Amino acid sequence: MMKKIAVLTSGGDAPGMNAAVRAVVRKAAYHGIEVVGVKYGYEGLTNGQFEELDLGSVGSLIQRGGTFLNSARFPEFKEDAVQQKALDNLQAAGIEGLVVIGGDGSYRGAMTLVAKGFPVVGIPGTIDNDVPGTEYTIGFDTALNTVVEAIDKIRDTATSHENSFVVEVMGRDAGDLALWAGLAAGAETVLIPEEAYDLDDIVERLERGAARGKKHSIIIVAEGVMPGHKIAELLEAKTGKKTRVSVLGHMQRGGSPTARDRVLASQFGAYAVELLMEGKAGRAVGVRNHQVIDYDMPEAFQKNHEADMSLYTLMKELSI
Structure with a gap:
């Protein structure tokens, strides 16, 4: 059995990463395995920036x-x-x-590293929820709630001043944040990379709402579609009405x-340790149908992320 493992976080930060590291350390400690934390992701791995982690090292971290x-x-790690x-x-x-x-x-x-014979297990940590093979990634739910809370506040202002607002959210090339937030916050329109948009259709929806006395609208656009200010400019050119823009940015x-x-x-953290203990390498942890599973890591970047288009259809039906 392994006596010593390491853990690192890489890419954009996501709420829950600390909780995952905590689980790795404590699950390993339960089985008598030492854990080393690698600072600054692959850069720290290359520079040897290691620190021993014990039970005290990860205390009071689960909520951070x-x-x-x-x-x-x-990017140098490609060499x-x-x-x-x-x-x-x-x-x-x-x-x-x-x-x-x-x-x-x-x-x-x-x-x-796996190709060079070193055992590695991956845990999906990103607010974009764009890792194929798992239904949810660490950080998505927190970011989603942050976005919905922001939209609720923006709607208060939109109602008070009878304005339309374009809200730009993160997600890179995936529309999950925009789609889920749009449905949860009751947005009138949601633009996501996975579905082509029709500007005339957006305008028609705005006009239909105005005809029944609606004085404000919320249009959510995923950053992978276009910048929020661009869609606002297109709408203003079509409608002749001022459209406000709010870019939520890194607060998400x-x-x-x-x-x-x-x-x-x-x-995820505990299961990753179990996989290493079983001698499995090149596996990614995920969740499907409410069950924690593992699968071949290459699946995560050999397939394209797919949004739940049934939610998109539902959003359009409910925002009629």
């Missing part, structure tokens, strides 16, 4: 957003010599397995993780 291990973009240096650091420290918490880019880095990544994200992160 962000990642106490820090994260950094490190073979850099990968080998990271591998040498792991082996020199007596580390026998690695848990990587991040998105598909983080998984790509992990697979380069912050905040204390929801109970759902804390539970999911705890399950």
